[in-house]
Amino acid sequence: MPALNLNLASNGFITKKLINFYSERAKGGAGMLIVGGCYVDLYGKGLPAMISIESDEYIPKLTEFTETVHKTRDDVKIVCQLYHGGAYTMPFIIGKTPIAPSAVYSNFSKTTPREMTLEDIKREQQAFADATIRAKKAGFDAVEICANAGYLFTQFISPKTNIRTDEYGGSLENRLRFPIETIELMRSSVDDFPIGYRISGDDFVPNSNTYKEKAIIAENLGKYLDYFNVTGGWHETKTPQTTMDVPEGCYTYLAENVKNKVSIPVFASNRINNPELAEQVLMARKADAICMGRSLIADPYLPLKAKKGELRDIMTCVGCNQGCFDAIFKMMPISCLRNARAANEAQTELKPLKEKKKIMIIGSGPGGLEAARVAAMRGYEVHIFEKNDKIGGLLNIIWIPPGRNEFKRMIDNYSYWIQKYGIHLHLEQEVTINTVKEFNPGVVFLSTGSNPITPPIPGIERENVFWANDVFNGDAPVGNNNVIIGGGATGIELAIYLAKYGALSLEAFDFLTLYKALEPDIALKMLHGGRNKVTVLEQLPKLGTALGKTTKWVLLDKCDALGVKFHTSVKLKKLERIL
Amino acid sequence: MINDVDMVYYATGVEPNDALFNEIKQLGNIKVQKIGDARKPETVLEAVHRAYKVANSI
Numbered sequence A: 001m002p003a004l005n006l007n008l009a010s011n012g013f014i015t016k017k018l019i020n021f022y023s024e025r026a027k028g029g030a031g032m033l034i035v036g037g038c039y040v041d042l043y044g045k046g047l048p049a050m051i052s053i054e055s056d057e058y059i060p061k062l063t064e065f066t067e068t069v070h071k072t073r074d075d076v077k078i079v080c081q082l083y084h085g086g087a088y089t090m091p092f093i094i095g096k097t098p099i100a101p102s103a104v105y106s107n108f109s110k111t112t113p114r115e116m117t118l119e120d121i122k123r124e125q126q127a128f129a130d131a132t133i134r135a136k137k138a139g140f141d142a143v144e145i146c147a148n149a150g151y152l153f154t155q156f157i158s159p160k161t162n163i164r165t166d167e168y169g170g171s172l173e174n175r176l177r178f179p180i181e182t183i184e185l186m187r188s189s190v191d192d193f194p195i196g197y198r199i200s201g202d203d204f205v206p207n208s209n210t211y212k213e214k215a216i217i218a219e220n221l222g223k224y225l226d227y228f229n230v231t232g233g234w235h236e237t238k239t240p241q242t243t244m245d246v247p248e249g250c251y252t253y254l255a256e257n258v259k260n261k262v263s264i265p266v267f268a269s270n271r272i273n274n275p276e277l278a279e280q281v282l283m284a285r286k287a288d289a290i291c292m293g294r295s296l297i298a299d300p301y302l303p304l305k306a307k308k309g310e311l312r313d314i315m316t317c318v319g320c321n322q323g324c325f326d327a328i329f330k331m332m333p334i335s336c337l338r339n340a341r342a343a344n345e346a347q348t349e350l351k352p353l354k355e356k357k358k359i360m361i362i363g364s365g366p367g368g369l370e371a372a373r374v375a376a377m378r379g380y381e382v383h384i385f386e387k388n389d390k391i392g393g394l395l396n397i398i399w400i401p402p403g404r405n406e407f408k409r410m411i412d413n414y415s416y417w418i419q420k421y422g423i424h425l426h427l428e429q430e431v432t433i434n435t436v437k438e439f440n441p442g443v444v445f446l447s448t449g450s451n452p453i454t455p456p457i458p459g460i461e462r463e464n465v466f467w468a469n470d471v472f473n474g475d476a477p478v479g480n481n482n483v484i485i486g487g488g489a490t491g492i493e494l495a496i497y498l499a500k501y502g503a504l505s506l507e508a509f510d511f512l513t514l515y516k517a518l519e520p521d522i523a524l525k526m527l528h529g530g531r532n533k534v535t536v537l538e539q540l541p542k543l544g545t546a547l548g549k550t551t552k553w554v555l556l557d558k559c560d561a562l563g564v565k566f567h568t569s570v571k572l573k574k575l576e577r578i579l
Numbered sequence B: 001m002i003n004d005v006d007m008v009y010y011a012t013g014v015e016p017n018d019a020l021f022n023e024i025k026q027l028g029n030i031k032v033q034k035i036g037d038a039r040k041p042e043t044v045l046e047a048v049h050r051a052y053k054v055a056n057s058i
Helices: A016-027 A056-072 A118-137 A152-157 A177-189 A211-222 A252-259 A275-283 A294-298 A302-307 A325-329 A366-377 A405-420 A433-439 A468-473 A489-500 A506-514 A520-528 A549-561 B019-027 B044-057
Strands: A032-039 A077-083 A142-147 A195-200 A227-231 A266-268 A358-362 A381-385 A424-426 A443-446 A450-452 A465-467 A481-485 A533-537 A565-567 B007-010 B014-016 B031-034
Touching: A016 A032, A016 A056, A032 A142, A056 A077, A056 A118, A077 A118, A118 A142, A118 A177, A142 A152, A142 A177, A152 A177, A177 A195, A177 A211, A195 A211, A211 A252, A227 A252, A252 A266, A275 A302, A294 A302, A325 A549, A358 A366, A358 A433, A366 A381, A366 A405, A366 B044, A433 B019, A443 B019, A443 B044, A465 A468, A468 A489, A468 B007, A481 A489, A489 A533, A489 A549, A506 A520, B019 B031
Parallel strands: A032 A077, A077 A142, A142 A195, A195 A227, A227 A266, A358 A381, A358 A443, A381 A424, A443 B031, A465 B007, A481 A533, A481 B007, A533 A565
Antiparallel strands: A450 B014
């Protein structure tokens, strides 16, 4: 499990919630838990609720942490990730101007840092060495340097952020001086202690290092390290790294790119959310190990279930980012859309059954299905009544827009759990009060969903006006020139759906270009779509107000690429036919 | 003004469909609780979390 700042520390100290969270993941069978980032110095602190390892006072709690998690499963390896944000932190977090190799404005923190003096360099290097000693004292099995996502190490290696003219800047050899000196100092401070390195496989930032330079960088650093943990680009990249529309396993080529150059173990990361895919990456020798972060937030028991072959039982991460990354960037503790227990393990233990009752759940959207699963696991007799011929409710709509397909996994999961937990499913059953009386349950959960609000605009009753969800359902036609009223999450997703409607499929693209039946540039244009005109009208000044930070820009950039037009602060007067 | 429009779609929010709630309540002998959008339009995350909590506290 890769390091993920869970925003659960208190003033830098380990909390009970962190201990419970990682104990659960240890129980679930993960081989290695990389914890952090843990900031090595106040200058490096990136977010208020990060874990600290900046001084000895943090050692006792860190020791309690490793002891408790090791006690849960003694063969689990616990790695302390050492973190320094450099220019990626903000003055309000550290109470002073951030430091970096050069005073280059950061697109992520929106801050211009102070250029590090030679004294600063020596001090921060020593901080990494001291933190390594502390990690070993506290019972960690290894340390990993957080040298990805645009943090201090990458800032030194990147020609975009390092414009120094001394021995720490200029040539690649000089830009690698800070990392290599730091690793050597860490090595000389502890005996026999593994040091790993989380590397961006491609910064995906203009004028920074691409996968080509990364291969050379990995080759140069490899001899000082025990493993490489390869991930994608910087936080400021315009290439989506984590969102649902990133195809599963998309970035495993970055791990392969590093693996081709080094002889130490290489881990692959990013959007590897199921054991079958993980196995394929290993079998293809793209990596030696698989890192799963969000997938283990969603289901800590994924490794054990994979081992037992219970693949359908895995609560799969859908890559929505709503509970994890969106919360982290809002500086809130993480949670998980799939797993209500994540980061709240102690408070959410299933309660024992008091008295067996018949539970009637009306409607099988995500809420109804989850209530059914939980009640059935506790031992209740659960009956789901669904008016349609299939379960899922709105989930059946949500997964249709391009890039949102992962939501379908929720329906697959619940279909399995209905069997596994013996939940009685009554499909095509429209429930009236008489049905309830006849069935006579002890408890009813009413999860009958919602109805659309029709905006009170003259002309809304016209025959070419439809509710957005009717398009996803296949019940409404798609035009050449389309207008969407409402620029919230649904409106934006519909815009992408309409703009891409009728585009060439991936399979057809692959087929036609392989046989040279169609020019690649023409085929590519047809693949990307954008044949239908779409205009979105929003009455608020902002679009997609309910969308999370990590997903919103991805969807809006996609709209932009597809030529979707947006108008905000619109007051729509009427829809009329002009002859 | 936008001209030559073929199709218009609206995505202007939803409201709870909870018509059965009061009827069941009036029966008197059956405990009833709303979950998901039937209670208040919300995200999938909120619906799942509330469902877990409600189903774990009966």
